[in-house]
Amino acid sequence: MIDRLKTHKFKILGGLLGILVFAGAIFGAYRFGQKQVQPGPQLTPTPAITCGSCPQFMPPHPDFCKDGTIVPGEKDKCGCQIPPSCEKTSEQKVFCQNPRPEVCTMECVAQPSYICGSDGKFYCNKCAACANPKVEWYLLQETPCEE
Numbered sequence: 001m002i003d004r005l006k007t008h009k010f011k012i013l014g015g016l017l018g019i020l021v022f023a024g025a026i027f028g029a030y031r032f033g034q035k036q037v038q039p040g041p042q043l044t045p046t047p048a049i050t051c052g053s054c055p056q057f058m059p060p061h062p063d064f065c066k067d068g069t070i071v072p073g074e075k076d077k078c079g080c081q082i083p084p085s086c087e088k089t090s091e092q093k094v095f096c097q098n099p100r101p102e103v104c105t106m107e108c109v110a111q112p113s114y115i116c117g118s119d120g121k122f123y124c125n126k127c128a129a130c131a132n133p134k135v136e137w138y139l140l141q142e143t144p145c146e147e
Contacts, residue, residue: 051078096130116145
């Protein structure tokens, strides 16, 4: 009789052990089989600048800049000529236009002319003034800038 109880005891313990092993295998397969790899940061491609033929501009109308000076435009990223702008005579605001320059190739304006940005700072030339996104306009004047 004791041998039978030992046999039943081993069968029950063996069955429980088998169930635990089976449950562990299922849980492990579920837990580790479902593990997903987190994607790394996605790099968004920057759009390439495609340059075609440059636009041709007509000469400005004679009334374009009666009270100022016509200043030839710089070149854009593709090497195309930007249209000319009109710089008013001293003490008149000249508003920066978009697209704003990223790289300035102009030389400094000879003194005693001063280019004063809307931020109150002196700039070497109009390109440098408009390259600063905080500057909305600049003045051409004969006296130093007032900060």
